[in-house]
Amino acid sequence: MSTSINYEDKIPNNVDLSSDRRLQRALEGWQPKFMNWWGEMGPALETHGVYLRTAVSVGRDGWAHFDHVNVPDYRWGIFLAEPKADRRIAFGEHKGQPVWQQVPGEYRADLQRLIVIQGDTEPASVEQQKLLGLTAPSLYDLRNLFQVNVEEGRHLWAMVYLLHAYFGREGREEAEALLVRNSGSPDSPRILGAFNEETADWLAFYMFTYFTDRDGKYQLGTLKESAFDPLSRTCEFMLKEEAHHMFVGTTGVDRVVTRSAQLIREHDTLDIGKHGGIPLDIIQKYINFHYTVSLDLFGSETSTNAANYFTAGLKGRWMEERRKDDHQLTEHGIQLDRPNADGTWTNDELSALLALNLDLRGEYISDCQSGIKRWNKIMADAELDFRFALPHVGFNRHVGMHAGFHITPDGSIVDEATWQKGRKKWLPTSEDLAFVRSLMHPVYERGKIASWVAPPTNGINNKPFDYEYVYFH
């Protein structure tokens, strides 16, 4: 095991793949299937070189190398963070014991399930974003899209490696199935709801990378704590790549909000659609939608599965080791407001162990709040009164205790008729979506940008905004 990566092998890796010929052969058998999938389900736009980063080591500094790469020639590989000497299990009933280098038989099925669910989201987002390259607002954005796409492809590799290396024939079958399910497919959809929604325009892409990739960050954060060390180390490196995806989302929404504010000032009206901008209320509706489908990814507020995973040591809490408690959660409680059919809320006290999904969701929500703060600062700096907000946690939910209730963005439980009337104010309507889509025209000239978004303040890897991030010939 080393921090540097072997690019001599057919499959780049830092797991000494060539020492295990059976595993190497099995993964080399999966590789052409991955390439077929990429060809069919990956980016629809053909280019002749994209300025991409490729991992060259997993160490702390300078792990990335930047160059123009023909996208299908990207070197997808298997990169695990460095092992930590004498790492110990940090929580649950095995707390204090050495971490596992192999899968304990009793946890095999659960660990495999966790890896498959995580693995399923990675190719799903590539599928969801397949057509976006055709309408990129600038070469800079196009490059970022492809960067996100190739890294999600690599995250699939990360999970497939674990399945092949540690889960035998069943693992290999699951690795095949990851290429068979497709986002939005009626017959074999992706496992989680948010990954079957279409990412139809670039505002949706920025929202997805802000809200949904951020869910990914929190899920990976819990798996990074895992007692199964190869999973922990894989997730640790994935988190480094994931940070850029969220940067694309955060700054993407920043730039849309900045541009809308400019147009509002310039034309002295909130009605900026006719001036090629995205009105603030539509941006808010996109926030409402993407935030709430992402909240659904955290599952039910109470979960015996999550409790069992924790107790077994498979999945920890966010920043487990920094928490100041017994790391076994046998006596702690957590408060929760539960909706009632009569329109009231009841405050319950739950066991912290049963409410681990709620704990993780809480961390996620406060992180999302930081985006709202940024975008409101842009409003304030432009001397505009409009303020963005996250809707109530019960709004537009399809998973957990709020599902089946109609809850408004400010947290009132309402009847069906009120909900139907309010819906068009709260969630993007088909007209809103069609309008945003009507703004989406490709801008592939160096240094140029679409009307609805401001240029970034910095380019990639110290290159200027007008750098030729993508070659077309």
Ligand SMILES: [Fe+2]
């Ligand atoms: Fe990912």
Ligand SMILES: [Fe+2]
């Ligand atoms: Fe991501």
